[in-house]
Amino acid sequence: MIEFFPRSRIFIDEIRPAEAETLVDVHADAFAQAWSAEDFAALMANDNVMSLAIRRDPVFGARRLAGFALLRSAADEAEVLTIAIRRSSQGRGYGRLLMEEALRRLYRDRIATCFLEVDRGNEPALGLYRALGFEVVGTRKGYYRNAADAEGSALVMRLQLR
Numbered sequence: 001m002i003e004f005f006p007r008s009r010i011f012i013d014e015i016r017p018a019e020a021e022t023l024v025d026v027h028a029d030a031f032a033q034a035w036s037a038e039d040f041a042a043l044m045a046n047d048n049v050m051s052l053a054i055r056r057d058p059v060f061g062a063r064r065l066a067g068f069a070l071l072r073s074a075a076d077e078a079e080v081l082t083i084a085i086r087r088s089s090q091g092r093g094y095g096r097l098l099m100e101e102a103l104r105r106l107y108r109d110r111i112a113t114c115f116l117e118v119d120r121g122n123e124p125a126l127g128l129y130r131a132l133g134f135e136v137v138g139t140r141k142g143y144y145r146n147a148a149d150a151e152g153s154a155l156v157m158r159l160q161l162r
Helices: 017-030 037-044 094-108 123-131
Strands: 009-014 049-057 064-074 077-085 113-119 135-140 154-160
Touching (some): 017 064, 017 077, 037 064, 113 123, 123 154
Parallel strands (some): 077 113
Antiparallel strands (some): 009 049, 049 064, 064 077, 113 154
16 A cells, blocks of 8 residues: 555654653643652653653654653662653553663663552553553552542552563
C-alpha cells in the first residue's frame, strides 16, 4: 500500500532541565495531582535520577513532548518516580516504549531490581507493568488522593532485572 501522508517520527531522549514547565503540563494532563516545576527541577538535578522523554517529530508542526519518565536509582535498585503520557497520546504504546528504554538503561547500569507504585484502579498502567514482568509485592493504603480507586491505594510492584 502506498502511503500518501508520511508518519511522524517517535524518539526517546533525555529531558533538558529547561523543560520543567513542560513536564508540569504533561503531568497535569495525565494525573489529578500534578507536581511543580520546582519538584521536577530538584529531581533532575540529582545524578541518580534518569529522566527520559518520548517525543513526536511530526511531518508538519513543531516537535512535541508526548510523555516522560523519571526513575531514581540507589545501589542496585531503582524506582519509577513517575511516568506520564499526554492524554492525546495515550493508547499508542508510548508508555511501553518509554518503560522498555528505561529498563534497558537500568539493566545496562547493572540495576538488579526496579520498583514502582501504581494506583490500583489504573487498569491500563497495571496491564503495561504486568506485561513488562512487574509483580505486585505490596499495597499502600491512602497513597493517592483523588485516585481511580476509592481508597487511593497503591500497589507496589517489582521487576527483577538480574
